[in-house]
Amino acid sequence: MPPEAARRLVRALKKTGRRRIPLDILRREFASACPELAEQPDRRTRLAEALLNAADTGEILLPKQRRSWDRAGGAALPGFVMLAGQRQTRPPVIIAGYAWHPLLSFAAGERNRLRLESVKRINEWLKSDPDLSLIVPIKERSLEIFGDEKRLDQLRGGTTNLFGQVSLSSLGCRICPIPLPFEAGSAAARGQPILIIENNDTWASFSAWNRSVGRYAAVAYAGGGHGKSLAYDEMFIDELISRFQAEGLFYFGDLDPAGLRIASRAAERRALRGSLALQPAAALYAWLLDRGTRTSLQRTEKATAADLAWLPEHLRDPVEALFAEGHRIPQESLGTRALAVGDIHF
Structure with missing residues (x-):
């Protein structure tokens, strides 16, 4: 199967405006884009090869479950394919040379994007030189840093430390237990x-x-x-x-x-x-x-x-x-x- 035929089929599939394309439309677009192959007696095999080539290049995604394949009459054909979406490159959370507060220096090796975003918010807040001499309730501090009174509670995960390294007291806050009458x-x-x-x-x-x-x-x-x-x-x-x-x-x-x-x-x-x-x-x-x-x-x-x-x-x-x-x-x-x-x- 020439790669150029698979490219023609993919271009035709993209013009349908669909992301999920069922087998009947695959056959129709194959006949339109690659008539020299679709008119051959082994057209089923040719379509299967074209789809496999397109999947190998990452242009389409084939179904993983066995029941989603048509295996009657020769070469197996997928009941549908998914056009691969365009991958958007997200900008890095931290730019090169970003300065960390000494309390958060461990974050230079952090790779989890969500954790990194949270640490960065705390870092920017610390850069504003806040008054840490007054110990405040954790939800008040969380609202001040994140604009969300529950975020610090979520990050501490039932402990008195954030990320396993930063004590709440170092951020000038404390847990306030629900009072007993x-x-x-x-x-x-x-x-x-x-x-x-x-x-x-x-x-x-x-x-x-x-x-x-x-x-x-x-x-x-x-x-x-x-x-x-x-x-x-x-x-x-x-x-x-x-x-x-x-x-x-x-x-x-x-x-x-x-x-x-x-x-x-x-x-x-x-x-x-x-x-x-x-x-x-x-x-x-x-x-x-x-x-x-x-x-x-x-x-x-x-x-x-x-x-x-x-x-x-x-x-x-x-x-x-x-x-x-x-x-x-x-x-x-x-x-x-x-x-x-x-x-x-x-």
């Missing part, structure tokens, strides 16, 4: 532990009680195990600890497998970060075991050994026995009335 105790309670409560109504009862007794520096609400719960908001706990100079951190929830799981896993995450330990409010859990209202536990709910191990040793066996009997104890058992009596032995 909390109520502060009296001024005299500053320095006392913080108590985190699993459920809303119990939180309301403990907050009102703590206003007068001042046992806790603050009483915070963990979110009841919903999507916006302790695992989502727990970074704010460290802000509370700092704000109230708390020396202890306790958790009180339902005595059921789900309640233990929320607390024990949050405690594990805090331990991995080296944060102040999240401890069980042992006296409150002991009160539940002694006086709380037992309700039915679904058979599918199971407590793991790791979750039970979060409890102090003297409570593990009684709690495990409670679950084995098919019972649970809602923390609402210890509410406003019980707190008013004041018979909890801390």
Whole structure:
């Protein structure tokens, strides 16, 4: 097959104004562009060769799937071809000799275009000599740099660094965790532990009680195990600890497998970060075991050994026995009335 015939066919295909050209039009344009071949007895083979030549030069794209080929009657013909689009050469993101801020010098070796565009935006912002002495929330800084308040959050990918090398603090910004609802105790309670409560109504009862007794520096609400719960908001706990100079951190929830799981896993995450330990409010859990209202536990709910191990040793066996009997104890058992009596032995 002479290459010139394939070039004639491609020119004819381009004049159709189509990008995707089905087999019936391929045959018609072949007959028009290459009549000396289309009139031969082996015209099917000649068309197949012309298309293969055009594909070899990159002028057309042939289908990859077997079912898109017509294999009846000799040489295989594609059910369609695609005209190759004109490749546009994109200008480089970074021109030769571009000056990088020392903080971003690693970007000289970056090849990913999207990452490079983002680093360049940060670099141009740093060149404006911004005031980095005031640490601002990350979304405020992101809006300032990108005109998009979410971009820095996307770039950090759940870490406190950008591109694995640039700390947020070096850009004068910080992550602001979603706050846990909390109520502060009296001024005299500053320095006392913080108590985190699993459920809303119990939180309301403990907050009102703590206003007068001042046992806790603050009483915070963990979110009841919903999507916006302790695992989502727990970074704010460290802000509370700092704000109230708390020396202890306790958790009180339902005595059921789900309640233990929320607390024990949050405690594990805090331990991995080296944060102040999240401890069980042992006296409150002991009160539940002694006086709380037992309700039915679904058979599918199971407590793991790791979750039970979060409890102090003297409570593990009684709690495990409670679950084995098919019972649970809602923390609402210890509410406003019980707190008013004041018979909890801390």
